[in-house]
Amino acid sequence: GAVVSQHPSRVICKSGTSVKIECRSLDFQATTMFWYRQFPKQSLMLMATSNEGSKATYEQGVEKDKFLINHASLTLSTLTVTSAHPEDSSFYICSASRTDNEQFFGPGTRLTVL
Amino acid sequence: GQQVMQIPQYQHVQEGEDFTTYCNSSTTLSNIQWYKQRPGGHPVFLIQLVKSGEVKKQKRLTFQFGEAKKNSSLHITATQTTDVGTYFCAGPGAGGTSYGKLTFGQGTILTVHP
Numbered sequence: 001g002a003v004v005s006q007h008p009s010r011v012i013c014k015s016g017t018s019v020k021i022e023c024r025s026l027d028f029q030a031t032t033m034f035w036y037r038q039f040p041k042q043s044l045m046l047m048a049t050s051n052e053g054s055k056a057t058y059e060q061g062v063e064k065d066k067f068l069i070n071h072a073s074l075t076l077s078t079l080t081v082t083s084a085h086p087e088d089s090s091f092y093i094c095s096a097s098r099t100d101n102e103q104f105f106g107p108g109t110r111l112t113v114l
Numbered sequence: 115g116q117q118v119m120q121i122p123q124y125q126h127v128q129e130g131e132d133f134t135t136y137c138n139s140s141t142t143l144s145n146i147q148w149y150k151q152r153p154g155g156h157p158v159f160l161i162q163l164v165k166s167g168e169v170k171k172q173k174r175l176t177f178q179f180g181e182a183k184k185n186s187s188l189h190i191t192a193t194q195t196t197d198v199g200t201y202f203c204a205g206p207g208a209g210g211t212s213y214g215k216l217t218f219g220q221g222t223i224l225t226v227h228p
Contacts, residue, residue, distance in 0.1 A: 032214060043202065044157065044218045093156055097214030102147065102159040 002028045004096050006106030013084055014114055021079045021109045023094030029074035030096035034103065035067075038091040050077040050094075084113040118205045120219030128227050133190040135222035137203035144206055146179060146186045147216065152199040160188075193226045200224070 003026040013019050023033055031052045036044040048069050049057040056069035066088075068080040081088055089112050095103040119138045127133050137146065145164045149157040161170055163179035163186060170177045176189040190197055200221045207215030 034215065041200075041223065043220045046207065046215070046217070049215060095157075095214075102162060103157075103214055103216060105156040105158070108156045 002026075002096070002098060002104040004030075004094065004104045004106040006094055006109050008109060009107060010110045010112075012112045012114065015085050016083055018080055018082045019084055019111060021081075021092055021094075021111075023077045023079070023096070023106050025075045025096045025104075028096075028098050030077075030098070031074060033071060033077040033094055033096045035069060035077075035079050036093045036095065038093060038108075040091075044093065047079075052077075081111065084111070086113045089113045118203060118217050118219040120203055120222060122222055123220060124223050124225070126225045126227065127193050129195060130192050133193050133197070133224055135188050135201050135203075135224075137186045137219050139184045139205055142183045144183075146183075147204045148177060148186075148188055149202045149204060149218075150199050151202065151221075155199075157202060190224075193224070195226050195228055198224060198226050 005024045005026055007022045011019055033050040035047045037047050038044050046059050047062045050069045050071040052071045052074050058064045066082055071077040091108050091110050093105055093108040095105045097103045121136050125133055145162055147162045148160040150160055151157045161177050163177055166183050167181045168179040174191045178187045186203055188201055200223045202221045203219040204216040207217045
């Protein structure tokens with residue numbers, strides 16, 4: 001199966017700082033990647049769809065100025081949490097799909113904002 | 115917007131007992147996917163169902179798609195401790211034309227007692 005990596009796997013930062021999370025498709029090209037947020041024992045909530053070479057599409061209620069997404073190449077999408085606050089602490093997961101059959105998820109990034 | 119409801123939220127079983135989780139949508143789904151997320155891990159694709167009334171099996175797992183394509187179920191026969199995790203159903207995301215966009219159910223957290 002396809003492999004999607006995410007970096008870092010875990011990050012702890014101070015309130016007010018910005019954190020960048022990388023999502024890479026290692027063995028296939030992904031024109032579309034997705035960013036999810038997951039709170040403990042809850043479902044995955046789609047935050048935005050990242051499109052290579054164009055602006056990301058954000059879901060309702062997600063602040064685009066706070067969660068900056070860049071999809072600069074067919075294998076890399078980045079999510080930057082700007083001016084992070086404790087309520088932004090969560091598990092962030094990216095995924096990519098080659099076809100409409102299945103999505104391949106990255107291992108996730110656990111963000112803790114102090 | 116489109117919602118995919120999943121029940122139960124939690125299920126505790128003794129090893130060897132069967133387990134079923136159910137998914138319901140208010141709208142007809144073109145397809146439904148199932149994912150498993152182990153504790154601390156990321157979602158892993160299990161299967162996709164496309165046809166009305168479709169039934170697919172993977173060893174002890176049986177997946178069904180309703181005739182009206184509005185509901186689905188995952189049944190595990192004779193659970194094992196390795197079945198522990200959260201099982202999510204996911205339908206095509208509402209709105210837009212994003213390739214592979216998904217809407218996840220709330221998930222069922224399965225605990226298997228040895």
